[in-house]
Amino acid sequence: MNFDERIDRRGSHSVKWDMMETLYGVPASTGIAMWVADMEFRPPAAIQKAVEGMAAHGLYGYFGDDRDYLAAIRWWMEHRHGWEVAPEWIFTVHGLVNGTALCVDAFTQPGDGVVLMTPVYHAFSRVIRAAGRDVVECRLAQDNGRYVMDLDAWDAQMTGRERMLILCSPHNPGGRVWTVEELRQVADFCVRHDLILVSDEIHHDLVYPGQRHTVMPLAAPEVLERLVMLTAGTKTFNIAGAHCGNVIIPDPTLRATMARRIGALGISPNSFGLFMVSAGYSPEGAEWADALMRYLEGNRALFDERINRIPGLRSMPLEATYLSWVDFAGTGMSAEEIHRRVESEAQIAANHGATFGAGGESFLRFNIAAPRAQVEEALERLSRAFADLQ
Numbered sequence: 005m006n007f008d009e010r011i012d013r014r015g016s017h018s019v020k021w022d023m024m025e026t027l028y029g030v031p032a033s034t035g036i037a038m039w040v041a042d043m044e045f046r047p048p049a050a051i052q053k054a055v056e057g058m059a060a061h062g063l064y065g066y067f068g069d070d071r072d073y074l075a076a077i078r079w080w081m082e083h084r085h086g087w088e089v090a091p092e093w094i095f096t097v098h099g100l101v102n103g104t105a106l107c108v109d110a111f112t113q114p115g116d117g118v119v120l121m122t123p124v125y126h127a128f129s130r131v132i133r134a135a136g137r138d139v140v141e142c143r144l145a146q147d148n149g150r151y152v153m154d155l156d157a158w159d160a161q162m163t164g165r166e167r168m169l170i171l172c173s174p175h176n177p178g179g180r181v182w183t184v185e186e187l188r189q190v191a192d193f194c195v196r197h198d199l200i201l202v203s204d205e206i207h208h209d210l211v212y213p214g215q216r217h218t219v220m221p222l223a224a225p226e227v228l229e230r231l232v233m234l235t236a237g238t239k240t241f242n243i244a245g246a247h248c249g250n251v252i253i254p255d256p257t258l259r260a261t262m263a264r265r266i267g268a269l270g271i272s273p274n275s276f277g278l279f280m281v282s283a284g285y286s287p288e289g290a291e292w293a294d295a296l297m298r299y300l301e302g303n304r305a306l307f308d309e310r311i312n313r314i315p316g317l318r319s320m321p322l323e324a325t326y327l328s329w330v331d332f333a334g335t336g337m338s339a340e341e342i343h344r345r346v347e348s349e350a351q352i353a354a355n356h357g358a359t360f361g362a363g364g365e366s367f368l369r370f371n372i373a374a375p376r377a378q379v380e381e382a383l384e385r386l387s388r389a390f391a392d393l394q
């Protein structure tokens with residue numbers, strides 16, 4: 005567990021590094037990649053060992069008998085999140101963008117509305133629109149620089165055509181760990197407007213010391229009949245390329261609908277993902293995840309302290325995730341000028357806020373899950389790019 009080790013990922017087919025020049029004009033030779041949500045760290049040794057075990061065996065045929073995998077999920081959910089999951093509730097899919105798309109496909113019709121609390125993870129709106137459904141943007145409000153829900157305003161927005169709400173818990177971007185009270189309010193909202201509640205909890209293990217994430221079924225057990233949980237070990241352990249996630253559905257009727265769609269689309273899991281996640285969902289993986297959050301806590305403190313020293317910039321206080329959401333509104337600059345300074349001058353690729361939907365326009369999202377020396381270098385570059393404000 006050496007989170008300070010600097011590993012060169014250039015030329016390794018990493019989307020974060022090898023697509024940076026095409027998408028942001030930042031060459032990998034001189035740039036720092038702070039966009040895509042994967043980390044610059046090696047996964048737990050247990051996962052590496054599992055992959056080496058597969059390679060040593062040297063046969064890569066169809067996977068069968070997922071009892072160990074399901075048991076590992078049950079163990080993790082119970083030990084880390086206090087939630088008992090029955091194995092038959094779990095569908096294994098190709099990651100949670102795939103899981104979200106399956107939910108939209110299985111539980112809504114073309115023309116239906118799907119509610120998002122924006123700004124929010126950009127792939128949600130992408131899959132909803134691609135499926136011919138309407139994105140209904142309910143904007144998060146801010147209280148003391150943190151996102152909060154504005155349920156009265158959202159109630160007034162509902163037309164009766166909405167069928168689903170996709171919640172991001174903890175929230176990306178913005179890093180909120182929703183309180184039990186807030187989760188209950190979302191659940192009540194879904195009951196009031198008869199919405200399927202899809203709770204994407206992919207960031208549930210990336211919670212800073214002192215914060216407590218509550219899984220939706222524990223916060224609001226009364227909505228189990230309309231709840232779909234999305235979970236994965238891929239963010240936790242930095243194995244996103246394994247493309248492996250879980251769609252967990254306690255209600256038998258919703259489950260039968262999902263089973264039919266998965267059958268119709270011919271989806272079956274990839275053995276690499278199952279081996280890797282099973283190895284991570286272990287006491288060794290838990291120890292690694294705790295060490296990771298302690299390291300990220302240091303990066304968060306450093307990043308916040310230095311970024312907030314630049315006049316006009318303000319980072320949201322992160323309760324979870326390694327994705328710092330920085331508001332540039334106070335600079336009074338156009339989005340083009342901010343992007344020019346960050347990308348051309350500082351040579352940093354960070355996600356553009358507008359892609360996260362209404363309310364994100366003046367923000368950039370910076371991935372701080374990197375060796376501290378790299379985060380420091382990025383902060384130096386940003387300070388220089390905005391030196392005229394200081």
Ligand SMILES: Cc1ncc(COP(=O)(O)O)c(C=O)c1O
Nearest residue numbers: 041099100101102125176206249
């Ligand atoms: C909220 C959220 N859901 C899903 C994903 C992607 O999931 P996957 O890689 O399993 O498709 C991300 C990645 O950043 C995310 O932030």
